[in-house]
Amino acid sequence: MVNSYRIAWYNAVHLLLPGLNSMTVAIYPGTFDPITYGHMDIVKRAAGLFDQVIVAVAAYSGKQTLFSVPERVTLIQQALAGLSQVTVLAFDNLLVDFAKVQQASIIIRGLRAVSDLDYEFQLARMNQQLADGLETLFLMPAEQYAYLSSTLIREVARLHGDIDAFVHPAVASAMRTKFKE
Numbered sequence: 009m010v011n012s013y014r015i016a017w018y019n020a021v022h023l024l025l026p027g028l029n030s031m032t033v034a035i036y037p038g039t040f041d042p043i044t045y046g047h048m049d050i051v052k053r054a055a056g057l058f059d060q061v062i063v064a065v066a067a068y069s070g071k072q073t074l075f076s077v078p079e080r081v082t083l084i085q086q087a088l089a090g091l092s093q094v095t096v097l098a099f100d101n102l103l104v105d106f107a108k109v110q111q112a113s114i115i116i117r118g119l120r121a122v123s124d125l126d127y128e129f130q131l132a133r134m135n136q137q138l139a140d141g142l143e144t145l146f147l148m149p150a151e152q153y154a155y156l157s158s159t160l161i162r163e164v165a166r167l168h169g170d171i172d173a174f175v176h177p178a179v180a181s182a183m184r185t186k187f188k189e
């Protein structure tokens with residue numbers, strides 16, 4: 009009885025104040041070639057802050073990639089399975105245009121070290137110029153992931169080193185397959 013009263017009250021308040029129903033969508037863009045435990049740590053932090061997080065896989069980031077866009081999307085979906093408010097989408101246009109279509113109001117970027125700041129500042133400033141109001145929020149991964157980069161992990165895998173500490177098992181397995189091909 010008390011519960012159904014509470015639910016009715018909650019529904020009434022949300023119908024009367026539509027602003028309370030609006031969800032905050034954050035977008036986490038990247039090349040993710042491949043997704044690492046560092047990226048996953050950022051996604052989990054973002055999921056704790058926002059209603060919905062879109063991991064946006066860039067088809068165009070100016071990088072020659074090991075994995076195709078569909079392969080990267082599938083690997084991210086496998087790595088992040090179980091995070092219900094996270095969706096993974098690919099995009100091939102300007103990030104700010106994609107964010108607008110997705111009704112995202114926040115861009116998430118990870119900062120591993122001070123050395124990331126120069127590039128990230130440039131990116132954030134350009135995005136701000138292109139779409140004022142779309143805010144960039146920087147999150148720090150846990151310290152143990154501060155040295156990770158997709159390039160280094162690809163290099164270790166290419167030379168048949170152990171990558172299990174850096175990437176999800178599905179990613180590790182896909183990399184082993186790639187470098188056997």
Ligand code: COA
Pocket residue numbers: 037038039040041044045046047050066068069070071101102103104118119120131134135149153156157158159160
């Ligand atoms: N853990 C581990 N590694 C991390 C990390 C973390 N938390 N955060 C960043 N990195 C690494 C990545 O692995 C990557 O390493 P790599 O260079 O060895 O591949 C590097 O840091 C940064 O890459 P990533 O986070 O994938 O971002 P990016 O710089 O490749 O992405 C885009 C750039 C996709 C956001 C940008 O190119 C873009 O927006 N493109 C769309 C087109 C567009 O709008 N362009 C105009 C932009 S102003």
